[in-house]
Amino acid sequence: MIIIMESSANEAQIKEVIAEIRDAGLKEIRLSGAAKVAIAAIGREQDLNQERIKGLEGVEKLMEIQEPYELVSREHRPEGSIIRIKGVEIGGKALTIMAGPCSVESEDQFRRIALEVKAAGATILRGGSFKWRTSPHAFQGLGLEGLMITKKIKEEVGLLSATEVLDPRQVEAVCQYSDILQVGTVSMQNYPLLREVGKSKMPVILKRGKWATYNEYLLAAEYIMAEGNENIILCERGIRTFVTETRSTIDINAIPYLKEKTHLPIIGDPSHGTGMRHLVPAISRAFIAAGADGLIIETHYDPEHAKTDADQTISTEAFAILMGEIEKIGGAVGRTI
Incomplete structure (x- = not known):
């Protein structure tokens, strides 16, 4: 009601x-x-x-409200929501481009990438300090050290930062070092985490679970908003299907469909959605043409040697070229960068 x-x-x-x-x-x-x-x-x-x-x-x-997700439904806010974070708007006319490495590896690495993505036009720096990995023996991120590097570099370079949080116990610490929390695909239905993120009132990127229906996805967002946090950014990152040649199958339908159902802004993740760097530019363009409010892209000056997600990470040089393409397509659908 x-x-x-x-x-x-x-x-x-x-x-x-x-x-x-x-x-x-x-x-x-x-x-x-x-x-x-x-x-x-x-x-x-x-x-x-x-x-x-x-x-x-x-x-x-x-x-x-007719939908099971009352708070995030567009029925009561047909004009849509704009998330405002320290002068950056997500969901307005301007597209929001978030870019950076999958993982914070060192201070020098993160500084160089931050400077290069800012020069290309990104306004938010992404980089993980805590990493979900299939193998317990794989690189899990730098943890607190990574958070400290993130804070130092984002302030030095003049960008906002987005950092994934994996556990309710990490929320308070991540809030001290980053501007935006990120809930990854495997955590979409981690309800204790969603509630804790909601209580923080911090801006949050909520990625769609690779198995999730639209209703399940929006109800996950409802958990966050039910704690009083309206600063939610949805992110379509692909779903698991019978296709095995790519990491995921990009659901372009999700962009216009969710735009009709919810007032929340939505961005696209072409990196995790494809798992292949050579597909990232094309899917990035498709997201913008479909009406996405922005993108979150993994990029590195030496992508072949990135510690995590190397196969889907584009070079910072390729990212700069892609930004020019995004600007043209954005202009065709009434958006700016």
Whole structure:
């Protein structure tokens, strides 16, 4: 249940609605909007005295959301959401390009890549300090050392940073060093992690699970928003199908479909979606043409010797060329860089 307040509603009227929600044993979430306050009532809606709430001063209407994901549904925010992080907007007219290595390997490595992706036009630096690996013997990331390098380099170069978090116990530490949390595909239904990320109120990139339906994906986002965190960026990174020649199968349908269903911005990950560096440029162009709000791309000055995901990492030189192509396609669909 979403309660839409009149644009003229004052704080006392809003608090009266919240009191009604709490008295019924439900939880309220105050949602930001362009002109009006919306309040979500979470819990057993049948316990709400809806007629009484309709009659309260300042209430414009009550909305019954048809989808199981009430908070992230576009029904109550048709204009869409823009995530604003220290001067960078995600979901607006300008495309947001995030780039960097799969893993932070050293201070020198991360600095050089940061400088090169910034020069090419990226505004957010990606780089993992904690890594999910199939083998327990593979490189797992630098951990806290990687976080410290991330903070130092992103401040030195002047970029925002995005870092994956694998465990609820890591959230507090990662929040101290990075601007954006990232929940990877294998963690999409790690509900304790989603709740902790939600409580942090930090911007978060939520990647779609490689097995997930659209409803399952949006309900994962709902877990984060149910904790009061509206700063969610969806990321399509491909799904597992019968195709074995590529790492995943890119679901281009997801971009326009999710745009219709949710107000959250969505970006594409052509690196994990293909697993092959020579396919990354074409899929990047396809994402933008389909309406994605941006991209997250793995790049390295020496991709063949990257410690993780070398096969899908493009060179920083190739990334610079790709940025020019993205700008042209973005212009054709009304977007800028």
